[in-house]
Amino acid sequence: MAKNCHNDYKMKFSGDEEFPDLSLHNNHMAKVLTKEIYAKLRGKSTPSGFTVDDVIQTGVDNPGHPFIMTVGCVAGDEESYEAFKELLDPIISDRHGGYKPTDKHATDLNFENLKGGDDLDPNYVLSSRVRTGRSIKGFTLPPHNSRGERRGIEKLSIEALASLDGEFKGKYYPLSGMTDAEQDLLINDHFLFDKPVSPLLTCAGMARDWPDGRGIWHNNNKTFLVWVNEEDHLRVISMQQGGNMKEVFRRFCVGLQNIEGIFKKHNHGFMWNEHLGYILTCPSNLGTGLRGGVHVKLPKLSTHAKFEEILTRLRLQKRGTGGVDTASVGGVFDISNADRLGSSEVAQVQMVVDGVKLMVEMEKKLEKGEAIDGMIPAQK
Amino acid sequence: MASSFSRILTTRRKIGLLSAVGGSVTAGFLLHREHVGAGAPVRRSYPASAEYPDLRKHNNCMASHLTPAIYAKLVDKATPNGYTLDLAIQTGVDNPGHPFIKTVGMVAGDEESYEVFADLLDPVIKERHNGYNPSTMKHPTDLDSSKIHSGNFDPRYVLSSRVRTGRSIRGLSLPPACTRAERREVERVVVDALAGLKDDLAGKYYSLTVMTDAEQQQLIDDHFLFDKPVSPLLTCSGMARDWPDARGIWHNNEKTFLVWVNEEDHTRVISMEKGGNMKRVFERFCNGLKEVERLIQERGWEFMWNEKLGYILTCPSNLGTGLRAGVHVKLPLMSRDPRLNKILDNLRLQKRGTGGVDTAAVGGTYDISNLDRLGLSETCFHSGEEHFEGGVNKVQLVQTVIDGVNYLIECEKRLEKGQDIKVPPPPHKLFK
Numbered sequence: 085m086a087k088n089c090h091n092d093y094k095m096k097f098s099g100d101e102e103f104p105d106l107s108l109h110n111n112h113m114a115k116v117l118t119k120e121i122y123a124k125l126r127g128k129s130t131p132s133g134f135t136v137d138d139v140i141q142t143g144v145d146n147p148g149h150p151f152i153m154t155v156g157c158v159a160g161d162e163e164s165y166e167a168f169k170e171l172l173d174p175i176i177s178d179r180h181g182g183y184k185p186t187d188k189h190a191t192d193l194n195f196e197n198l199k200g201g202d203d204l205d206p207n208y209v210l211s212s213r214v215r216t217g218r219s220i221k222g223f224t225l226p227p228h229n230s231r232g233e234r235r236g237i238e239k240l241s242i243e244a245l246a247s248l249d250g251e252f253k254g255k256y257y258p259l260s261g262m263t264d265a266e267q268d269l270l271i272n273d274h275f276l277f278d279k280p281v282s283p284l285l286t287c288a289g290m291a292r293d294w295p296d297g298r299g300i301w302h303n304n305n306k307t308f309l310v311w312v313n314e315e316d317h318l319r320v321i322s323m324q325q326g327g328n329m330k331e332v333f334r335r336f337c338v339g340l341q342n343i344e345g346i347f348k349k350h351n352h353g354f355m356w357n358e359h360l361g362y363i364l365t366c367p368s369n370l371g372t373g374l375r376g377g378v379h380v381k382l383p384k385l386s387t388h389a390k391f392e393e394i395l396t397r398l399r400l401q402k403r404g405t406g407g408v409d410t411a412s413v414g415g416v417f418d419i420s421n422a423d424r425l426g427s428s429e430v431a432q433v434q435m436v437v438d439g440v441k442l443m444v445e446m447e448k449k450l451e452k453g454e455a456i457d458g459m460i461p462a463q464k
Numbered sequence: 465m466a467s468s469f470s471r472i473l474t475t476r477r478k479i480g481l482l483s484a485v486g487g488s489v490t491a492g493f494l495l496h497r498e499h500v501g502a503g504a505p506v507r508r509s510y511p512a513s514a515e516y517p518d519l520r521k522h523n524n525c526m527a528s529h530l531t532p533a534i535y536a537k538l539v540d541k542a543t544p545n546g547y548t549l550d551l552a553i554q555t556g557v558d559n560p561g562h563p564f565i566k567t568v569g570m571v572a573g574d575e576e577s578y579e580v581f582a583d584l585l586d587p588v589i590k591e592r593h594n595g596y597n598p599s600t601m602k603h604p605t606d607l608d609s610s611k612i613h614s615g616n617f618d619p620r621y622v623l624s625s626r627v628r629t630g631r632s633i634r635g636l637s638l639p640p641a642c643t644r645a646e647r648r649e650v651e652r653v654v655v656d657a658l659a660g661l662k663d664d665l666a667g668k669y670y671s672l673t674v675m676t677d678a679e680q681q682q683l684i685d686d687h688f689l690f691d692k693p694v695s696p697l698l699t700c701s702g703m704a705r706d707w708p709d710a711r712g713i714w715h716n717n718e719k720t721f722l723v724w725v726n727e728e729d730h731t732r733v734i735s736m737e738k739g740g741n742m743k744r745v746f747e748r749f750c751n752g753l754k755e756v757e758r759l760i761q762e763r764g765w766e767f768m769w770n771e772k773l774g775y776i777l778t779c780p781s782n783l784g785t786g787l788r789a790g791v792h793v794k795l796p797l798m799s800r801d802p803r804l805n806k807i808l809d810n811l812r813l814q815k816r817g818t819g820g821v822d823t824a825a826v827g828g829t830y831d832i833s834n835l836d837r838l839g840l841s842e843t844c845f846h847s848g849e850e851h852f853e854g855g856v857n858k859v860q861l862v863q864t865v866i867d868g869v870n871y872l873i874e875c876e877k878r879l880e881k882g883q884d885i886k887v888p889p890p891p892h893k894l895f896k
Contacts, residue, residue, distance in 0.1 A: 088546070089542055089545075090542075090545065090546025090547065090641075091546070092546065093544070093545045093546050093643075094645075097643060097645035097646070101644070101645035102643055102644050102645045103644075104644060104706060104709070105673065105709050141705060144705070144706050145704070145705060230515055231514075231515050231516075231517060232509070232510030232511075232514035233509070233510065235514065236510070236514075260518065286699070291558070292554060292557070292558060292700075293517065293554075293557050293558065294558065296517070296518050296557075
């Protein structure tokens with residue numbers, strides 16, 4: 085594995101001289117990183133050569149926002165979470181509701197365990213979507229991987245996806261060779277992802293060599309989609325118009341398990357362990373890595389004084405319809421699960437299904453001019 | 465190879481670094497810097513052919529010269545500080561370039577990069593600097609401002625005059641690669657030296673991290689403040705890491721001599737004033753630079769320089785003199801003349817908008833400066849004269865600008881009177 089001779093050179097300077105200035109910073113990394121932790125970790129490197137400075141660079145470069153707490157660090161490989169646990173365990177605990185280093189994470193991708201979810205009112209729920217990420221064992225992660233590795237990941241992914249059948253039969257579109265016609269269609273379908281511009285991502289090194297090794301695969305039905313080598317090795321997305329979250333989740337689980345089976349056959353299963361669940365680049369996506377949500381019309385509820393509190397109690401979060409860091413348009417919100425680690429996929433999607441159903445009923449009540457105070461739930 | 469580093473670190477320079485870092489570990493490190501060896505080889509899991517970048521859509525100097533064979537030869541090497549080829553070329557891989565504008569597409573992480581990656585950097589330098597061959601040629605330095613003549617322009621046309629260059633502190637890695645400790649050391653060394661400047665050069669340092677709002681506004685109004693780089697050409701090479709840690713601006717009280725610390729280079733040194741007295745601007749430039757050099761040498765440090773490449777800077781395009789001498793000049797009639805670009809070419813000048821590189825000219829006012837950096841000294845005799853072995857120096861470059869701007873003003877005046885203008889002959893081909 086690669087030796088990090090740059091880090092050896094850096095060790096000639098003292099920890100105090102290298103310690104970053106975090107006085108104006110507001111992110112999880114800045115809250116946790118002390119000179120003692122830094123001194124302890126700076127001499128280490130994972131077998132692939134990733135160091136603590138690599139982990140924290142994005143958090144040093146992006147001080148954050150007074151109101152929004154970003155994570156401020158990334159993993160460069162599976163081993164990062166072990167080698168830098170003194171730093172990452174407290175960050176994981178802060179980000180994931182007090183999750184302890186001794187806690188175990190349960191994975192449940194059995195879609196039959198989901199109750200309901202097929203009857204969300206399509207007059208309000210415009211579309212349903214579930215996404216997650218997967219990392220392929222034996223390769224380093226996007227902040228760190230070389231061109232050779234990234235191409236290796238792409239090659240394996242293309243082979244695996246090409247062997248899918250039935251409702252999952254589809255096609256891969258590499259970003260490098262895409263024609264204008266293909267590009268326009270993918271944009272119109274809302275499938276195409278762009279080169280990351282957010283400095284949170286670029287400062288972590290995830291956009292290097294763009295668009296080499298990146299691409300999009302989707303099934304012919306346009307309901308199951310895989311992004312290759314964006315922020316994670318794979319992002320897997322199941323989606324459709326309307327409110328049938330049950331169907332979206334079924335296809336999600338079945339598709340994922342098919343893909344995992346093929347990768348395992350090639351001796352490259354997914355990165356997973358019983359403490360952190362699925363291993364992904366950003367510590368915020370550990371566990372299930374799952375964001376299940378809907379685009380839902382809530383013009384009255386969203387302006388209600390208790391809207392934020394209701395979301396918090398339901399363990400849900402809101403985003404604008406352009407995704408993270410966008411504004412809502414016309415009272416339509418993206419509502420999804422807030423949790424990732426410490427609860428299973430089924431449990432998280434269940435919270436979305438139950439929570440959205442309740443909020444639609446609240447919206448209907450508000451339309452009729454009635455109060456909703458009696459409906460406000462207890463903290464889940 | 466050893467001759468490139470013929471200016472051996474002095475004992476006092478070693479003391480300088482020791483006092484900053486402390487301990488016998490660093491003494492050993494310094495002793496080994498006497499010769500250039502590559503660092504420990506980089507071990508990777510994929511062969512070079514699997515790692516070779518896809519440069520088919522690229523138009524930059526790195527992409528023109530990085531063959532699979534050169535890549536395979538250099539990819540396992542590292543400088544003593546651990547800087548690798550992949551790091552050096554990352555900016556050129558990430559930024560394919562433009563069909564009309566050919567960027568360099570690579571940077572140096574430290575002084576040794578220019579040796580360890582010479583198989584790639586030499587052809588890039590040759591292309592960028594008009595055939596200058598670092599393996600066979602020598603770069604002359606000349607900072608004697610008394611050699612300049614006719615350097616006082618008509619202020620009805622020339623609004624301001626400016627000369628800038630960069631300097632790197634030997635022994636510390638360059639902005640793409642430096643650690644936070646190294647960057648802070650650069651700041652300490654430079655600020656300490658600048659504090660020793662006196663008389664018309666006496667001034668003050670403004671650190672970006674502790675600047676007050678009032679100071680910031682004043683620096684913006686004076687057009688001194690530099691921002692965090694946003695150009696992907698710079699950010700992709702890693703120069704903006706840890707911003708604004710150890711970055712700052714120093715200027716003299718008269719606001720005519722300015723030093724940027726830890727932006728694209730360790731230091732950028734700028735002499736400027738309103739109006740057209742380029743000769744005085746260059747005098748202050750030369751005096752100031754010499755004083756700063758003397759002050760850092762007193763403390764045991766020196767600038768990165770060698771006789772093949774002149775002053776060593778981050779971007780290969782700035783090697784040699786690193787000098788850009790220019791004016792903001794009003795040329796409304798010339799700006800509409802289709803011969804302008806050819807005239808500038810033959811005068812060895814480049815035009816930019818008044819916001820600097822990659823901006824547009826406003827109201828026929830241009831930023832006109834020298835095209836060349838390497839192989840030519842700071843002073844210059846008219847480009848029509850015979851060329852010598854080796855190159856032209858700083859004096860030569862500034863004289864080129866002066867002669868060129870005078871010619872452009874003459875053309876503008878002729879157009880005002882309805883007279884015709886001539887395209888000057890091209891200079892001798894600079895290097896064989």
